[in-house]
Amino acid sequence: MGILHESIQSLHKKLIKREMTSTDIVKATFDRIHEVDDRIQAFLTLNEEKAYQEAAKWDQKYASKENLGLLAGLPIGIKDNIITKNLRTTCASKILYNFDPIYNATVMEKLNTAGMITVGKINMDEFAMGSSNENSAFKPVHNPWNLDYVPGGSSGGSAAAVAAGEVLYALGSDTGGSIRQPASYCGVVGLKPTYGRISRFGLVAFASSLDQIGPITKTVEDNAYLLEVLAGVDPMDCTSANLPVPKYFESLNKGVKGLRIAVPKEYLGEGVLPEVRESILEALKIYEKMGAIWEEVSLPHSKYALSTYYLLSSSEASANLSRFDGVRYGYRSKDSDNLMEMYKNTRAEGFGDEVKRRIMLGTFALSSGYYDAYYKKAQKVRTLIKQDFEKVFEQFDVIIGPTAPTPAFQIGENTSDPMTMYANDILTIPVSLAGVPAISIPCGFMNHLPLGLQIIGKHFDEAMVYRVAYAFEQATDYHKAQPKL
Amino acid sequence: MSRISIEQVKHVANLSRLAVTEQEALQFQKQLDAIITYAQQLNELDTENVEPTTHVLDMKNVWREDVAGKGLPIKEVLKNAPDHEDGQIRVPAIIE
Numbered sequence: 001m002g003i004l005h006e007s008i009q010s011l012h013k014k015l016i017k018r019e020m021t022s023t024d025i026v027k028a029t030f031d032r033i034h035e036v037d038d039r040i041q042a043f044l045t046l047n048e049e050k051a052y053q054e055a056a057k058w059d060q061k062y063a064s065k066e067n068l069g070l071l072a073g074l075p076i077g078i079k080d081n082i083i084t085k086n087l088r089t090t091c092a093s094k095i096l097y098n099f100d101p102i103y104n105a106t107v108m109e110k111l112n113t114a115g116m117i118t119v120g121k122i123n124m125d126e127f128a129m130g131s132s133n134e135n136s137a138f139k140p141v142h143n144p145w146n147l148d149y150v151p152g153g154s155s156g157g158s159a160a161a162v163a164a165g166e167v168l169y170a171l172g173s174d175t176g177g178s179i180r181q182p183a184s185y186c187g188v189v190g191l192k193p194t195y196g197r198i199s200r201f202g203l204v205a206f207a208s209s210l211d212q213i214g215p216i217t218k219t220v221e222d223n224a225y226l227l228e229v230l231a232g233v234d235p236m237d238c239t240s241a242n243l244p245v246p247k248y249f250e251s252l253n254k255g256v257k258g259l260r261i262a263v264p265k266e267y268l269g270e271g272v273l274p275e276v277r278e279s280i281l282e283a284l285k286i287y288e289k290m291g292a293i294w295e296e297v298s299l300p301h302s303k304y305a306l307s308t309y310y311l312l313s314s315s316e317a318s319a320n321l322s323r324f325d326g327v328r329y330g331y332r333s334k335d336s337d338n339l340m341e342m343y344k345n346t347r348a349e350g351f352g353d354e355v356k357r358r359i360m361l362g363t364f365a366l367s368s369g370y371y372d373a374y375y376k377k378a379q380k381v382r383t384l385i386k387q388d389f390e391k392v393f394e395q396f397d398v399i400i401g402p403t404a405p406t407p408a409f410q411i412g413e414n415t416s417d418p419m420t421m422y423a424n425d426i427l428t429i430p431v432s433l434a435g436v437p438a439i440s441i442p443c444g445f446m447n448h449l450p451l452g453l454q455i456i457g458k459h460f461d462e463a464m465v466y467r468v469a470y471a472f473e474q475a476t477d478y479h480k481a482q483p484k485l
Numbered sequence: 486m487s488r489i490s491i492e493q494v495k496h497v498a499n500l501s502r503l504a505v506t507e508q509e510a511l512q513f514q515k516q517l518d519a520i521i522t523y524a525q526q527l528n529e530l531d532t533e534n535v536e537p538t539t540h541v542l543d544m545k546n547v548w549r550e551d552v553a554g555k556g557l558p559i560k561e562v563l564k565n566a567p568d569h570e571d572g573q574i575r576v577p578a579i580i581e
Contacts (some may be wrong), residue, residue, distance in 0.1 A: 098565075102557065209539065304527060307527050308527065311524055327574060327576055328565065336577050343502040347504075356513070359501045360497045374524065378524075379539060380535040381532060382537070383536055384532070417519075418516055419519055433541075
C-alpha cells in the first residue's frame, strides 16, 4: 500500500524515470479496493478493465518520453453524481440504478485530458442529500477510522476511500458541507471552491445556487494541483466564472507571517464540543508561532443559516429533481394505468425518504401563499449571512474555525430525527450560502476519530486558503496518520 | 398547533408527483412540521429593506451567439429510455 501514500509530484517523477508504471499504480489501487472495500463500501461501480487499458496507454507515452502533465497516468475516484460517459452514474439512488450516461461532465473531460484514470464511481448520500452516507439507496459507507461510525456526507464515500488508501484522490461535491464535513470525519483534505470556480456541467443538480465540485486528497499540495486542472470558465455552465486560474502550487509556500485570521465566536460556541474547541485553539497557537495574528470576530447571522439553507436548497431541489419521472432514463414503475400514476409511482418507489422530504419541503416553500413567508424570506436572510462574511473579510485574510461541531457519530445514531442530522452542518452551511471557498484539513483526534480545521477565504481566493492550510500541514503530523484496517 | 396539516402534506405530495400512503403522510407531516416550525426563527429578523440573494456572485446575463448545435443521435437518446418503439419513447396513456 506504499504507492498509495505518495504525492502527485513524487509519483510523476517516478513515472518519468520509469521506476514505476501507471499500471503499477492502478493495480495497487484495485488491490487495495478488493482488500478493504467490502468493509468500507465506498465504491458503487468499478471501471477496472478500462482503467488498465488507459494505464497501458499512458505507460506507452511515458516510455516514448512524451512530455506529459503532472497528472498523466494517475488514478482518481469519482463521486457518483458526476456524469461519466459509458460508466454507470446512479447518484446512489434507485431511480438512476441503471443510468448509463451518453456524455461526460466538464470536469471529466478536463481530468481525461490531463491523463487521469477513473477507477470507479463512489458511494454517497442519495442525490447528495445527507450528512452520514446512510441515505445511499444501495449501502452505507463506513468510516475507516472506526467501522461502526459514519464517514460523514454526502461525499462520505469519496473521503472514506481516500482515507482508507483505496484511491489517491477523489472528486466530491459540496452543497452545504458535503466535501468538508466528510473530509473532517475521515481525516483528509477537502476543498469546496468558490461558487463558480469549477463548471457544474454534468454534476447532477441538487441546489444550483450552492452546488460545487471539489477535490478530496491526502495533502493540501495534491489538492492544489487538482483544483488547477478542474477550475475555469466553461461555455456549458454560464455560472462558471470567467477569471484566470492561478498556479496554486506556486503560492503554497509563502507562509502566514503577518496574515490576519478571524475566528468567529459563533464557531466556538454552543453545540461545539469542548475537545473540538480545544483543537482549534491549539491550531491558532501554531499559527501565532508562525507569525499570524488572530482575533475573535462575529458572524451574527450564523444561527439562521440552517433554516435558510434547508428552505433554499430544498426549493431548488424540488425543481431540479422534477426531471426524474421515469420517461427518458432510469427506473420506471411497472403497471401504472396512466401517465400521472406512472410519474407518482416511479418517484415514490425510486426516491428514498430524505429526498422525498426535501422535495416536499421545497415544493411547500415555493407554493402559492407560502412563497413570500419561506422562500423569499430565506433569500433575504441569505443576503444578511453573505454580508456578515463581507464585513469580516474587509479586515481579515481568512476565517478559521472547526469544520464540524463534533467528530463522526455512530451509524444509526442520528437517523430517526432529520433535525439532529442537519445540525452536523451548522459550521459549513453559512460558508456555502455566502459562496466563499473553504477547506477542511486534519487538525487532531478525539476518541481516535479525526477532527477538521476549516479555513475560509474570500471569493476566488483559493490561493490564500491553500497557503494557510499548507502552513499548518507542514507544521503538524495529523495528515500522516493512517487508519488501521 | 401544526404549521402544516395532513391535507397540506397530501397536496404538496401531489404537486411533487409523489404517491404517499396514509402512514407516510403522517410521518412526513410530523417531520416537515418540525422543520417548518424551526424555520420560524427567520421571522426574528427584520428583512423589510433587504434585497434577496438568488446568486452570490455579481454576475449578469451571460450571452452567446444563437447558433444551432448538433443534436444527439436517436440511438443515444433512446439508450436509457425504459420503454421505446420505432425511435420514440413510449409512456402509459395520457388521455383516456
